[in-house]
Amino acid sequence: MLKSKMKWKFPKKINDITNLNSNKFSPLIKELLLQRGVSSDEEAEKFVSPDLNNLQSAELLADIETATERVHKAIALDEKILVYGDYDADGVSSTAIMIKTLQELGANCDYYIPNRFTEGYGPNEKAFREAYKHGCRLIITVDTGIASVHEAAIAKELGMDLIITDHHEPQEELPDAFAIIHPKCSHDYTFKELAGAGVAFKFAQSLLNDFPKQYLDYLVIGTIADLVPLIDENRILAYYGLKALTTSEKPGLIALKKVCGITEDVSEEDIGFSMAPRLNAVGRLQDADLAVQLLLTDDQDEADQMAETVHSINQKRQKIVSDIVKEAEEMAAPTEGQGVIVAAKEGWNQGVLGIVASNLVRKYDRPAIVLSIMPEEGVAKGSARSIPAFDLFSGCMKIRDVFTQFGGHAQAAGMTLPLDNLQRLMTELNSIINEQLSDEDFTQEIEVTKTIALPEINEALVEEISQLAPFGMGNPKPVFHIKALPADARKIGANKNHLKMQFKDNTKTLDGIGFGFGELYAHLSPKTDVSIVGELNINEWNGFRKVQMVMQDMKIDEMQLFDHRGAKKFDVMPYVSLSGEHAVVKQAAADSSAFPDNVHFVGYDTDNKHLSDVHNLFLYDLPSDLATLQALVQQLNPQNIHVCFQIDDSAFMKPFPSREDFKWLYAHLAKRKKIDIKKEAAMIMEAKAWTYDQIMFMANVFFDLDFVKIENDVMQLSSNPLKKDLSESAVYQERLKKAEIEKVLYYSTYDELKSWLFNCMDDRHTLEEELVNGL
CATH class of the missing domain: 3.90.1640.30 (inorganic pyrophosphatase (n-terminal core))
Structure with missing residues (x-):
């Protein structure tokens, strides 16, 4: 299982689209229009075909x-x-x-x-x-x-x-x-x-x-x-x-589009992610006159020079933002019960603090206030950003006397306040937020338009959706959900920090690209469906056009098996989240102090009743019997199981003597009266094509059954031994059991092991259902 980072909010299913009778719109477009509150053909026509009149x-x-x-x-x-x-x-x-x-x-x-x-x-x-x-x-x-x-x-x-x-x-x-x-x-x-x-x-x-x-x-x-x-x-x-x-033929806008790399029709994304950030950067780092001059100039050469300067300023702005974000994260990571983040430091550039605050909101799902301290004036100035569940403007207006200057919107604000009021700001705003919001409000939400099947996704669909553009606040770009088995997955990018998956359905393929999702690659297991949500677009490269989904979140709903068997160096930490509990079955637990407190080292023979419903169970040690492992799995009820077994001395891979082999060795001993194993083993091995281990195993079984005595590596028959079957030997049974454990847990295929382990969980859930129903 893999939890999503956000809450996926699906709309109520719309079964009745009869109010939209026009044949101009497909069922999908009608559904999207209804989701946007458009409920008549007249309204739909106005929405799809905006009119200046x-x-x-x-x-x-x-x-x-x-x-x-x-x-x-x-x-x-x-x-x-x-x-x-x-x-x-x-x-x-x-x-x-x-x-x-x-x-x-x-x-x-x-x-x-x-x-x-x-x-x-x-x-x-x-x-x-x-x-x-x-x-x-x-x-x-x-x-x-x-x-x-x-x-x-x-x-x-x-x-x-x-x-x-x-x-x-x-x-x-x-x-x-x-x-x-x-x-x-x-x-x-x-x-x-x-x-x-x-x-x-x-x-x-x-x-x-x-x-x-x-x-x-x-x-x-x-x-x-x-x-x-x-x-x-x-x-x-x-x-x-x-x-x-x-x-546009305005020189400034031509030059601005050029430095942004915009060569075709301008989209809302071109403005939001390229043009606007560059214009904003000027006022963030210096006097904003340059941005106005760029827009107003009638000289193309002058515009080109100014646009290059604006572009350079924006690059500098990006570096400053990155540095402040790192500092702010170090000083302001929220503690339990903290509803608002307040980060303040002398020397921070006031012009980028809104962007820094937005970064903190995205990372911690909390309203964030980021301030630059100005000790000479005795004040702190900065910006704030909020989460959808909290109206920042209304909340701050309740404590208006904290600020000397304040203004903004529900989701963004600017402020100045005396340094002496910093603690009061945090305390009072934290109290207001915790009073208004529940724990769920601090989790980001994503509005998912609908679940869609792979065969439905094509270029025509993407073109059809574009009828609803331009997208933005109040008219979000549709976000679709698909659940499918990746045919391929890999990390991409210079730093391998992006994730690319490919989904196939008969002759169709769909690429899913998750920027910054590289760390999730380790959480993909074979033959396991993944659910992703994201926006559909057309990726054009080298003359080819292909539909792709730009992922915004991902989750896996079913229990997973991760197969690390035989891996010499396996690190559990990429799989360990700070929330939830994790269990490691490993005798050599001397290094357990290096792990977070929510990682528990347990054994098959220890009392584990205090622990259940763990996120991950890491199995390093093989159990003494399969029933013990089954009981542990049922007790811990893991969301994911990682098998990390290693075997240096395999019982399963060693030849197991047949009953005829035992008879021959016993008969040979009866004939010879006694055998010096060290001296005669080589001769027996050559005669019978046995290994030394086979000979010693049979000797130990005979000894266990009191058929023989062994002293100083010399084996001879016992006097008057009782008649017993080989299966009565504990040594014989232990070897069989060990081989069976290895066969099931180590030498099985991935599918065989997954089936065995998941059947353990099925047994647990069956028992729970019986108990619930009073049986």
């Missing part, structure tokens, strides 16, 4: 008309307008949309992105005062500002008008701004999940009095990068945005 009017956003009038007035008066953005991919995309829109309108405008390290997140008083000194009288925030109560008051004090466009969670007090354009502050605007770029795009639409399709390529980057739900309007905007980004 189904977008809500930008005018439904509160304050947008007031804000539009103010901007046009500023343009008419040639007032200087400052676009105040954020340093992540959504923020720089929003900034690019707004600057390009204002330039198109002929505005006197500039942009400002705060420095993450010297200014922190969001608007700040110093920046506003500097803007005023430089003649600015109107500030437009994009992807930020909804929590800037103090900064809005400063703007008003200075005589500057402030227009806030944002999508982050509004807090208890809203800023006193000239206008706030925010879906969640707009009663009439029913879709609340626009990204910052989406809100900026809507404002651009109002300012231009036209749909700004020329900025869809910017919009899609911010929308997908910020992980907003790709449903409703976001789905429509992302769908057309990907098409626009694929054909």
Whole structure:
């Protein structure tokens, strides 16, 4: 057995798909649509074929008309307008949309992105005062500002008008701004999940009095990068945005796609895993101006140079993240009952702490807060990420007074707090989490779309599923489950840290690739079905196209037998998990202290009643009889059995004398009266083609039955021996028993041994059923 790392959550089976009558959709697509809450042909058509005409009017956003009038007035008066953005991919995309829109309108405008390290997140008083000194009288925030109560008051004090466009969670007090354009502050605007770029795009639409399709390529980057739900309007905007980004002629986007190695149609995965991380990296390690300049430039040579610099910054970012993750894991591995991870250290780069926190969440299944300590200021600044079961924003708002600054979403947040509050943060948030969550909530879940059989998997299926793209939050890429016997499995990659399996069904094959799954190779046993869940895609290589499953998790439901018989060096540790109990049957247990506490050395003759239901049973020593082993297996009830037997002196492989052999030797002794075994053994061996072991064995059997006496290697007949059968000799029976044990446990085939051991377990389960039923 092999436990999955995540909880596999299957949807309720949908038997009735009659509400979707259109012949345009296959039964699978209908099932997937129903899982997504699409229950009519009209809704299905809208989902599969997004239409820009189904977008809500930008005018439904509160304050947008007031804000539009103010901007046009500023343009008419040639007032200087400052676009105040954020340093992540959504923020720089929003900034690019707004600057390009204002330039198109002929505005006197500039942009400002705060420095993450010297200014922190969001608007700040110093920046506003500097803007005023430089003649600015109107500030437009994009992807930020909804929590800037103090900064809005400063703007008003200075005589500057402030227009806030944002999508982050509004807090208890809203800023006193000239206008706030925010879906969640707009009663009439029913879709609340626009990204910052989406809100900026809507404002651009109002300012231009036209749909700004020329900025869809910017919009899609911010929308997908910020992980907003790709449903409703976001789905429509992302769908057309990907098409626009694929054909975009903007030099910066051409250069960015080039360094990302994107040569074909741009997908949501290209943005999420390649383009957005590079744009984010700039603001994480330095001033984010370079990212905005890359998006805005009209010069291709300049764009190519900037894109290369951005790519280099991202490589540096990856190295920094790797180093901090290692340090954070060493200092913050959670103990029992700990609901939240808090890691803090001086010198950590604040720009990558969100990524570090995400790594810790994935590894430990706990909300994680990672902070950089700034002793000169007496504060810690950083980021937090959560698990699906815990709303981080709501939880932290319950202890808002712990922080000097705080903002974010249910799953991600940024914060600053006094150093003296670190322990309080951990204690109070830990208490809130443990009060709200159960143990099961700390296990990652994976939503499995459905179980599918190998014959159903082909290129046409993958192409059919692509009708539901773009995939993302709220519209996840389908995850399928298959259970099958691998025809082949091997570790791949330079460090052999990936696992590749191949499944065959008649003429069809399916490759399963598990990145980072290399350690699971040791947990595969012959002729055992494995269950895997993952996404289907088409792997193109050297002109060949082949469907493959990118595995996300794996498990094995049945008890397994691992055959290590005869292996000179076998290490149990790759199979030993920190949870559960493991048993080792090995007399030479002097090195047991080198093993974790959950590894128990036991014997066939020891009292093992304290131990049962072990994960792994490692059998090094052969038992004295098969019944003893059977009893041990039934007592320990292992999920997996590892046979590690070694034999140096085999009874089974030695020739066993026949009854005729015994008769000849006895007759020879009767004739000779006595035999000096040392002197005459060679002659007998040559005459009968026997081994020395055969002669000594027969002599010991005769001695055991009192047929002979042996002194100083001289064997002679006993006087008046009783008539006995050879089977009455303990030596004879012990040799037979030892040979039978070796035959069953050591010289058997894998299938024979598996059948014998599993029958032991079947006997146990039969007995348990009888006891339960009172028999």
